[in-house]
Amino acid sequence: MNFALELDDIQGTVLRNRPMPYFGAYVLFRIDEAEEARTLLRRLIPHVTSAGDWEDPAENAWINIVFSFEGLRRLGVAADILAGFPVEFRQGMAARKDFLGDHGESDPEHWDLPHGTTGFHIGLLVMAGSETLRDEKLSVGHQAIAELPGVTLIARLEVGVPPTMREHFGFVDGLSRPFIEGEGGIPLPGQGEPMKAGEFVLGYENEMGEIATGPGPEALWRNGTYISIRKIRQKVHSFRQFLREQAATTDGQEFVAAKMMGRWRSGCPLALAPQKDNPEIVKDKQRNNDFAYYTDDPDGKKTPVGCHIRRVNPRDALKDTIVDARLHRLLRRGTAYGPLLPEDATADDGLDRGIVIAFVNANPGRQFEFVQSQWVNDGDFVSQGSRTDPIVGRRDVSDDYAFPDKPVRRRLMKLPDFTVTRGGEHVFLPGLRGLRWLAENTKNK
Numbered sequence: 001m002n003f004a005l006e007l008d009d010i011q012g013t014v015l016r017n018r019p020m021p022y023f024g025a026y027v028l029f030r031i032d033e034a035e036e037a038r039t040l041l042r043r044l045i046p047h048v049t050s051a052g053d054w055e056d057p058a059e060n061a062w063i064n065i066v067f068s069f070e071g072l073r074r075l076g077v078a079a080d081i082l083a084g085f086p087v088e089f090r091q092g093m094a095a096r097k098d099f100l101g102d103h104g105e106s107d108p109e110h111w112d113l114p115h116g117t118t119g120f121h122i123g124l125l126v127m128a129g130s131e132t133l134r135d136e137k138l139s140v141g142h143q144a145i146a147e148l149p150g151v152t153l154i155a156r157l158e159v160g161v162p163p164t165m166r167e168h169f170g171f172v173d174g175l176s177r178p179f180i181e182g183e184g185g186i187p188l189p190g191q192g193e194p195m196k197a198g199e200f201v202l203g204y205e206n207e208m209g210e211i212a213t214g215p216g217p218e219a220l221w222r223n224g225t226y227i228s229i230r231k232i233r234q235k236v237h238s239f240r241q242f243l244r245e246q247a248a249t250t251d252g253q254e255f256v257a258a259k260m261m262g263r264w265r266s267g268c269p270l271a272l273a274p275q276k277d278n279p280e281i282v283k284d285k286q287r288n289n290d291f292a293y294y295t296d297d298p299d300g301k302k303t304p305v306g307c308h309i310r311r312v313n314p315r316d317a318l319k320d321t322i323v324d325a326r327l328h329r330l331l332r333r334g335t336a337y338g339p340l341l342p343e344d345a346t347a348d349d350g351l352d353r354g355i356v357i358a359f360v361n362a363n364p365g366r367q368f369e370f371v372q373s374q375w376v377n378d379g380d381f382v383s384q385g386s387r388t389d390p391i392v393g394r395r396d397v398s399d400d401y402a403f404p405d406k407p408v409r410r411r412l413m414k415l416p417d418f419t420v421t422r423g424g425e426h427v428f429l430p431g432l433r434g435l436r437w438l439a440e441n442t443k444n445k
C-alpha cells in the first residue's frame, strides 16, 4: 500500500491508541476576546501532539485541541466559511435532541453546564501515563491563558481508565476499531478491509469514492475532522439490579449481560464463545475481534441481532440489504469519569459516574448521528421493530429486549434507563496547519 496519511499534520487522538493505563482531562474554555483566543492558540500549538509524534510526545503527555461551532465564530472565522460547515456541527448537539433521542432525563435542559449552551468554545484533551505528567501538561494550558482575561477556563473533567481496567458496567472496552488506510501497520483479524481515510480525516477519499472536504481554504480543514462527544451517566446499581432480577446465579447473570452486549464482561466475543466465557481469547489480539455474522450467525443465535455491538457495527450482517455498514463506522475513544461503585454495594450511592465517548468521524450526520438514531434507538434495520439498544438505548419508545435461547427465545421486560445523556457536542478538530490558520487568518469582527 503506497497511500500515506500526513501523520505530522493530524492531531494524534484521531489515529492513535492511548497509553494504558492513562490519566486524562477535558478542559473547556470560553472566548470573549478573539485576539486573546488567537494568542492562546499560538501559545498552545507548539505543545499539540500529532499522530506522527504520538510515540514520543513533548513533555511525555498528549494534548489535542477542538472547537465548537460557536468557538470558530468567536475566533472570527468568516461567515461564508462558517456557513459551509455541516449542519450538525453548526447547530450543536443539544439542538439535535429530537434526532438523537435525548429526551426526559437526557434532555439538554438537564445537561451539565457548559454542554448544550453556547458557553464552551475551545476544548483541550490532555492525557498522560501518570497523574503527575497529566497535571504538568495541564499547567501548560493554565500558563497559556495567563494574562488573557478574554479567555476563561470554565470546566475541567478528569477521565481515565478505572483500576479494574473496565468501564463502569464491568465490561472490557476498546477492543474493536476500524483500520484506516495509511495509518501504518497492518490490520488485525476482524478489522476487515482497511477503511478509506476520508471516513475519519478530511482531505482524503472516503467510502463513497469522494474526497472528504471542508469549507474555506484547504489549509483550514485538510487533516482535520469532527468528534461527536457524548457524556453519558451510567446507572451501575440499576444495571446490576436488573441482572440480578433476570437470573438467580452469577453465571446466569453474566450470560444475560453478555447477551445484551455481544461480548462477555471479560471482552470475549459471544461469536467465539457463545455458551461459556473464555478470557484467554481476549488476551490474543489475533483472535479477540476476529468474527463476522453473515455466514456464521445470521439469526443471532450466538450474538443477538439486537445486542449493543452487533447494532453499532453490524460488520457483514447487513450484506444484501440497502444499508452499507462501511458508511457508518465510528472510531471510538471511551473514557470513564467518576468513582467505581464497589462490587458489594447493596444500594445506589448517588454518585455521578459514567463514560465520555469521543466518536471520531468526518461526517457526523452519516456516521455518529445515523448510528445513534437508526441503530441504537431503533430496531427496524434488524427486524426488531422499535426495540432499542439494551445497554444504551432510550426506553421511552421501547423497553423490552429479546434474544434466541434454549429451549425457547428469551424476552427481558421493563428494561430501565441504564444511561442518561449528561452532555454532548459535535466539535471540529483541525490539523496542525488548520490550527495555525485559525491563529493567523481570522479577524476581529
Ligand code: HEM
Residues within 6 Å of the ligand: 167, 169, 171, 172, 173, 174, 175, 176, 177, 230, 232, 234, 261, 263, 308, 309, 310, 312, 313, 330, 332, 355, 357, 368, 371, 372, 376, 391, 392, 419
Ligand atoms: C454507556 C455507554 C456505552 C458503553 C458502556 C459501551 C460499551 C461498549 C463495549 C464494552 C463495547 C465492546 C468492546 C469493543 O468492541 O471494543 C462497545 C463497542 C462499541 N460501541 Fe459502545 N458503549 C456505550 C455507548 C455507545 C454508543 C452511544 C455508541 C454509538 C452511538 C457506541 C458504539 C460502539 C461501537 C461502534 C462499538 C464497536 C463494535 C464493534 O466494532 O464490534 N457505544 N461499547
